Amino acid sequence: MSWSDRTSFLIAVLFYGLSSVYTIFLFRRGFREDTRVTYLLLFAGFIFHTAAMFLRGFTYNRCPIHNLYEATLFAEWMMLAIYLAVGLWSRLRFLGAFASPFLFAVSVFALMPQLDQRTAITAREGWLSFHVALFALAYGAFGLSSVAGLMYLTQERDLKFHKFRAVLSLMPPLQRLELVAGRLLLAGLVLWTSALIISAVLARQLGNVNYLGDPKILWSFLVWALYLALVIMRWRFAQGGRRFAAGAVGTFVFVLLTYWGASLLSPIHAP
Amino acid sequence: MIVVLGLSHHTAPVALRERFAFGEARVPVALQALRKMGLADEAVILSTCNRVEVYVATAQDPRIALPELRRFLAKTHDYHDPLTDELYTFPEPQSIEHLFRVACGLDSMVLGETEILGQLKKAYDFALQAGHTGPVLNKAFQRAFNVAKHVRTETNIQRGSISVGSVSVELAEKIFSSLADRHVMVIGAGETSEKTARALLSRGARSIIVSNRSYERAAALATELGGTAIHFEEWSKAFADVDIVISSTSAPHYVLDRPKLEPLMRLRRNRPLLLIDIAVPRDIDPQVNFLDNVYLYNIDDLQAIADDYLKQRKEEVARCEAIIRERAAQLSTPRPPLTSGSTQPAFE
Numbered sequence: 263m264s265w266s267d268r269t270s271f272l273i274a275v276l277f278y279g280l281s282s283v284y285t286i287f288l289f290r291r292g293f294r295e296d297t298r299v300t301y302l303l304l305f306a307g308f309i310f311h312t313a314a315m316f317l318r319g320f321t322y323n324r325c326p327i328h329n330l331y332e333a334t335l336f337a338e339w340m341m342l343a344i345y346l347a348v349g350l351w352s353r354l355r356f357l358g359a360f361a362s363p364f365l366f367a368v369s370v371f372a373l374m375p376q377l378d379q380r381t382a383i384t385a386r387e388g389w390l391s392f393h394v395a396l397f398a399l400a401y402g403a404f405g406l407s408s409v410a411g412l413m414y415l416t417q418e419r420d421l422k423f424h425k426f427r428a429v430l431s432l433m434p435p436l437q438r439l440e441l442v443a444g445r446l447l448l449a450g451l452v453l454w455t456s457a458l459i460i461s462a463v464l465a466r467q468l469g470n471v472n473y474l475g476d477p478k479i480l481w482s483f484l485v486w487a488l489y490l491a492l493v494i495m496r497w498r499f500a501q502g503g504r505r506f507a508a509g510a511v512g513t514f515v516f517v518l519l520t521y522w523g524a525s526l527l528s529p530i531h532a533p
Numbered sequence: 534m535i536v537v538l539g540l541s542h543h544t545a546p547v548a549l550r551e552r553f554a555f556g557e558a559r560v561p562v563a564l565q566a567l568r569k570m571g572l573a574d575e576a577v578i579l580s581t582c583n584r585v586e587v588y589v590a591t592a593q594d595p596r597i598a599l600p601e602l603r604r605f606l607a608k609t610h611d612y613h614d615p616l617t618d619e620l621y622t623f624p625e626p627q628s629i630e631h632l633f634r635v636a637c638g639l640d641s642m643v644l645g646e647t648e649i650l651g652q653l654k655k656a657y658d659f660a661l662q663a664g665h666t667g668p669v670l671n672k673a674f675q676r677a678f679n680v681a682k683h684v685r686t687e688t689n690i691q692r693g694s695i696s697v698g699s700v701s702v703e704l705a706e707k708i709f710s711s712l713a714d715r716h717v718m719v720i721g722a723g724e725t726s727e728k729t730a731r732a733l734l735s736r737g738a739r740s741i742i743v744s745n746r747s748y749e750r751a752a753a754l755a756t757e758l759g760g761t762a763i764h765f766e767e768w769s770k771a772f773a774d775v776d777i778v779i780s781s782t783s784a785p786h787y788v789l790d791r792p793k794l795e796p797l798m799r800l801r802r803n804r805p806l807l808l809i810d811i812a813v814p815r816d817i818d819p820q821v822n823f824l825d826n827v828y829l830y831n832i833d834d835l836q837a838i839a840d841d842y843l844k845q846r847k848e849e850v851a852r853c854e855a856i857i858r859e860r861a862a863q864l865s866t867p868r869p870p871l872t873s874g875s876t877q878p879a880f881e
Contacts (some may be wrong), residue, residue, distance in 0.1 A: 421707060422822060424834045426841045429693070429703050436805060437710040500802035503826040 267317035267326075268373070270310050271335065275369040277307030281362035288359050293431035300358040301349050304365075308342045327394035330525055331378035336394065338365060338372075340402030344446075347528035348406070353434045354442060360409045360416075368518070389464050389471060396457035402516070403450030404489070408514035410443035418504055440502060443510050451489045458482060478528030481520060488513045535593050535673055537628040538602040539579075540618065541588030542642050545619040547582075553610050555580040560656075564665045572601050575670040579635075580865055581652050582659030583642050588632065590669035595624035628867035629673060633857040636677040637684045638691065645690040650681050667733065673864060680860045687856070690849040693842030697725055697835045698732035701809050702840075704835075705733060705777055708805050708828060713737040718775040720744050720768055721861040722754040725811050725832075729779050733753055744768040746782070769793070772798045777807045780816040790818035798824060809835070835877045 281303040288295055315335060318326040326332040341494045342365070349355040413433055420428035421436070433439070461479070474480075495501040555563055560578050566571040567589065575590035588608065599622040607616070613816045623631050631640070636799060637652055657674045660666045666674070671719045685691050694700045702712075709715055715738045722745040728743055741760030746750035748764055755762035763771055772778075782788055789808070798806070802858050808829040810817040815831055822829040 417707070422705070424830065424837070426838060428707055429700070429838055431707075435706060435710055438707050438811050441710065500799075502803060505803065505825065 267314045267321065268378075269366050270317055271314035271369070272373070274307040274310035274314060275373065277303050277310065277496070278362055278366040278369055281307070282317065282366045285359045285362050291435055292427040293356070293359075296352075296432065297355040297359050300362060301346075301355050304342060304358050304362065305346060307365075308339075308346060311335070311339055311342065312371035320493075325391040326392060327366060327392075329378060331372050333394060333398065333525075334368060334372040337401035337405075338368060338399040340395075340398045341365070341405045342402075344399075344402050345404055348442075353438070355407050356413060356433050357406060357442075360412050361363055361406065364405065364409065370385070371522075389460065389467065393457055393460045393464055396453050396460060399421065399459060399515040400450045403453060404510075404514050404517065407443045407446035407450060408511045410439050410446065411510035411514075414443060414507035415504065418507070436503075440506065443507060444496060444502075447489060448493060451486070451493060454482075454486055456491065458486060476528050476530060478524045478530070481524035485513070488516070498510045534591060534593075534595060534599075534625050535628045535632075535669060536589050536598055536602070537586055537590070537601060537623045537631055538606060540583060540619050540621065541584035541586070541640065543640070543741045544621055545648050549619055550583070550585060552612060553585045553606065554582075555585065558818075560659060561663055564660060564663060565611070567605065568665060568856075570605070572598065572605055575660075575667040576665050577657050577670055577674065579656040581649065581686040584635070584640075586635070588628070588670060588673075590667065590673075591860070595622075599624070608721075611780075626861050627659055629861040629864055630857055631838050632673060632677045633861055634854075636681040637857065637865060638681075639850060639857075643695060644843065644850070645695075647685075647691060649679070654678065658760060667727055676860065676864050680730055680857060683860075684853050684856055688849045688852050689852050690846055693845060695839045695843045695846070696728075696732075696845070697811065697832065697839060698729040700835045700838045701729045701779070701807075701830070702732045704809075704828070704830060704838075706736070707809055708775065711737070714739050716740050716767065716774050717777045717779065718742045718744065718771065719754070719758075719760075720765075720778065720780040720788060720816065721746075721812065722750045723781035723811070726779045726781040727758070729755060729811070731810060733777060734758060738777070741766075742771050744771075771796065772797045775801075775806075776804065777809070777813065779809045781811045783812070785814060786815060787818045788816040789821065791820045791824065794821050794824060794827065798827065812837070 281300050284299055284303065288297065315326050318332065318335075321348065341361070345358055345361055349358055415435060417431065417433050417436055417439065419425075420431070421498075434442075443495050461482070492506065492513065495509070496506045540550060542550070545553075548876070560580065563578055564576050567576045567587070572593075573589040573591055577588040579586045579588070587602060589598070589602065593601075603620060603622070606620070607613070608698065615678055624787045634640045636650055638647060638649050653674075657666070657670075663670070694703050705712055705715070712733060715733070717730055717733050717740070719730050719741060722743055730738075734741065741755065742777050743751045743755040743758070743760055743762050744765050744767070745754070745762075746765045751762040751765075754760075770856050778789075780788060803826050803827070805826045808817055808821065810829065810831045813832060817829055817831070819829065819831075821827050849868065
């Protein structure tokens with residue numbers, strides 16, 4: 263078997279799988295174990311993931327962001343990069359334990375051959391790369407924000423129901439989790455907004471396309487509005503805590519469930 | 534040869550322990566007397582509220598040294614009643630194992646507590662500075678401190694809180710990023726609420742407000758804790774800034790219920806609120822726990838966590854004992870083999 267970018271990505275997925283198995287172990291131990299193992303497994307996965315993206319970039323001599331497979335890889339890579347930076351603080355390393363199953367599931371989905379189709383490039387490479395990179399970063403920030411939200415909901419439930427696990431677990435306190443989720447979500451929103459603005463530049467380059475009727479563009483505005491509503495509800499109407507965490511998780515689940523559908527329905531985004 | 538003579542909460546009631554306790558001023562005199570009388574080459578006296586122990590390095594046979602030490606202890610405290618199981622005595626290697634167990638908190642009333650290690654270090658330092666220790670006890674005590682450190686890092690014997698106050702602190706640390714900016718309110722100035730408030734203050738809580746039906750009692754406790762006192766009728770007015778509430782009034786009904794708390798939470802902009810209800814009958818309606826960002830723990834919930842921690846610690850004892858036996862064996866003086874007809878003395 264010749265070594266290709268997909269082989270490299272497959273190895274990365276194996277590491278995400280191992281990390282997911284370790285998450286089950288952590289869960290069964292009441293989150294009492296340190297998550298260095300998770301960090302190391304995800305770091306190993308990140309190396310192969312990066313290699314996969316470089317191989318693809320060198321093979322086609324362009325930034326690997328031109329179909330759903332490449333876009334998914336890029337968004338995941340951004341999310342991992344943010345996690346690896348944030349995870350340098352030991353108290354936030356637990357994000358990786360919650361992110362692993364998500365990374366594994368999305369990666370397995372991305373490996374479906376139908377998602378990896380060649381596309382014709384109609385816009386200028388530089389703007390397109392910038393557009394996709396900003397969206398990928400935003401997905402990464404939203405994804406990690408939902409992971410922090412999920413951790414919040416887990417810890418909050420344990421505290422509400424007086425579980426011994428609540429005091430034993432090494433997860434960060436609720437306030438810190440909410441702070442992390444809030445900041446990541448805000449960062450994601452800023453990136454998403456910037457990406458939408460760049461989209462307008464790209465639209466001009468593409469010429470005669472009906473943007474307002476494009477499902478992916480409508481979907482992007484809907485996602486933007488949902489996250490904006492979450493931010494406003496939290497800061498203006500004091501709807502923080504569990505509701506905010508549930509909102510961050512719920513919105514990202516919506517993004518995951520509808521992303522591929524919206525992309526496939528869009529004439530200018532479909533592979 | 535190191536021998537130990539002592540009494541502790543395991544063997545003697547507090548009335549007897551206080552009878553045999555050495556005040557700080559009496560320790561140097563007693564150490565001096567032990568050495569002067571030839572009962573000890575080196576000596577350390579540990580005297581705490583839960584134990585009085587004399588650690589002695591002597592060249593004498595323990596069968597002679599230990600009865601002499603018993604007589605010395607009784608005479609020093611002018612005690613004439615008969616003593617049987619209240620006093621325990623250990624020759625080597627049990628004496629070293631006992632010292633290690635004490636240092637590790639395995640012999641403490643609160644299993645695995647660390648305060649005893651500080652008291653042991655203080656007792657040793659005192660004897661060391663006064664020149665009452667030598668190579669034998671120096672080595673044994675240094676090794677005891679080392680074993681205590683090892684046990685603390687390698688086992689879970691000291692992990693978790695086993696008092697209501699410290700469990701409350703742990704819960705607060707699971708909710709709030711830092712206790713440094715947290716405001717605490719004490720409603721009803723009881724002993725447990727005072728201890729809990731002190732535990733929170735020791736971890737950096739920013740301020741304490743005390744409210745009690747008797748304003749004088751509230752003012753007295755507030756002064757003691759460095760906080761402010763308010764009249765009982767006014768506690769809800771000060772609620773907006775509070776993050777942690779410790780309630781222990783003797784009211785026969787709920788002091789805080791859901792209809793009362795809901796508007797207060799809006800005033801607080803739904804910031805997290807930890808409610809610790811240590812009153813019996815309870816002060817806080819359990820229904821408030823269903824409000825978002827409110828975490829209510831009553832005395833049973835706190836005690837259940839403390840008991841779980843204690844259970845966890847007890848499960849660790851066997852591991853600690855194994856470490857202690859191994860380290861004590863490395864330190865003990867090799868004993869000559871028993872000759873035919875000789876028997877181990879019964880010291881206990």
